[in-house]
Amino acid sequence: MSDFNSYENWQERDLNHIWHPCSQMKDYETLKPIIIDHGKGIYLYDKNGKEYIDIVSSWWCNLLGHCHPKINESVKNQIDKLEHVIFANFSHEPAITLCEQLCEIIPKGLTKFNFSDNGSAAVECSLKMAFQYQYQQGKPKKTRFMCLSDGYHGETIGALSVGTMDLYAKIYKPMLMDTIRIDAPDCYRCKYGKCRDNCNCECFESAEKSFEQFADQTAAVIVEPLLQGSAGMKIYPPLYIKKLRQACDKYDVLLIADEIATGFGRTGKMFAFDHAGVSPDIMCISKGLTGGYMPMAITVVTDEIYNAFYADYNEGKAFMHSHTYSGNPLGCACALAVQQIFKEDNILENSQNRAIYLNQKLMEKLGDYKHTGEIRHIGLINAIELVENPKTKQAFDSKSRTGYQIYKKALEYGLLLRPLGDVIYFNPPLIINEQEIDKAIDICCRAIYDILG
């Protein structure tokens, strides 16, 4: 009989009741849940005191390290004042101040903030807004959405409909909206034989065709700017976003930016759209918004969109959409602390320097490795696509679950990798330092060599 408080017993009790996200629970027979006790900076510690480097920022949301003293303090102060209040007709200082501050850093033209509580909800909100906007502008035929292949926008039915990854969506197809698919850029396996650093986005022709054919039925196009995260950290050039903006203007289609993964410095600029020097009509933000502390998301829109809903009540034009936890003050307090830390600690600039270091080190260690297909990077995000044969770019047999084997090995050594298929990636908190980078790369290499030789 194991001790009630033993590590193994906690694992057993977890499995008695908890259905973990995005998991085949049978896998937990061999890899039991890791019971985390506390976190500090880029580190997590389990109940046995074992240390893990959180190189994936706990699903890309932890922006400034775990248990950051300034964010902790901000939550503690807020919780003694106001934990939550209905957000219809009521408001509070943290939400108001947050919107004012975000206005200074988001792409220009975005001015109105609609709060929800997770990324998928922010995407749903953007789709409903775009649809209703078109209707109220006298364009009731514009009811459909365009999206990119290999896109990911969350797990709810609307968000899945504009997502295109079979892994998450295939089984639900009968439940989903009929969307228009554009072939996304695929820079590693470019069909045009170009390279992402100096191409003219020849691949935009697929988008161009879709606009020509379907724009009159299309309310909006949604895009993960520069980085298709879940697809395996696929990175494409800013020019594509510029072209998308031009096409949207030409064909009268709204442009929705899903900056849930890319926002708040992840790509080296505050937002991915900043690289392209253009603005979307609607922007979804979440994940890093609260530093990874609280579930909060915002759908931000232009005055033009907001004004299409603004009318006498009896005209029935209001956006009748709500979430119970809209504008939660604790989430806003976290987000305000994050903004303060960005300024005080020069986060963006410092992380850019570390980004150069991280990429150089990875290239040194793994650039010429026999199974490295490509190492691609943007900001601190670095992805290593492992393939059977780099010359032919032939992938490993997916049944051998190469990435998963490496994941398990790295955990043994104290690194939380969680690969996307056979793409191993680093997406660390922006505060990671050079020693920590060295340590993570070291473990990562050891795990890869253990599995692949």
Ligand SMILES: *Cc1c(COP(=O)(O)O)cnc(C)c1O
């Ligand atoms: C994580 C993510 C979402 C969904 O956010 P959730 O909070 O998990 O619902 C949507 N889009 C992108 C690009 C994401 O990375």
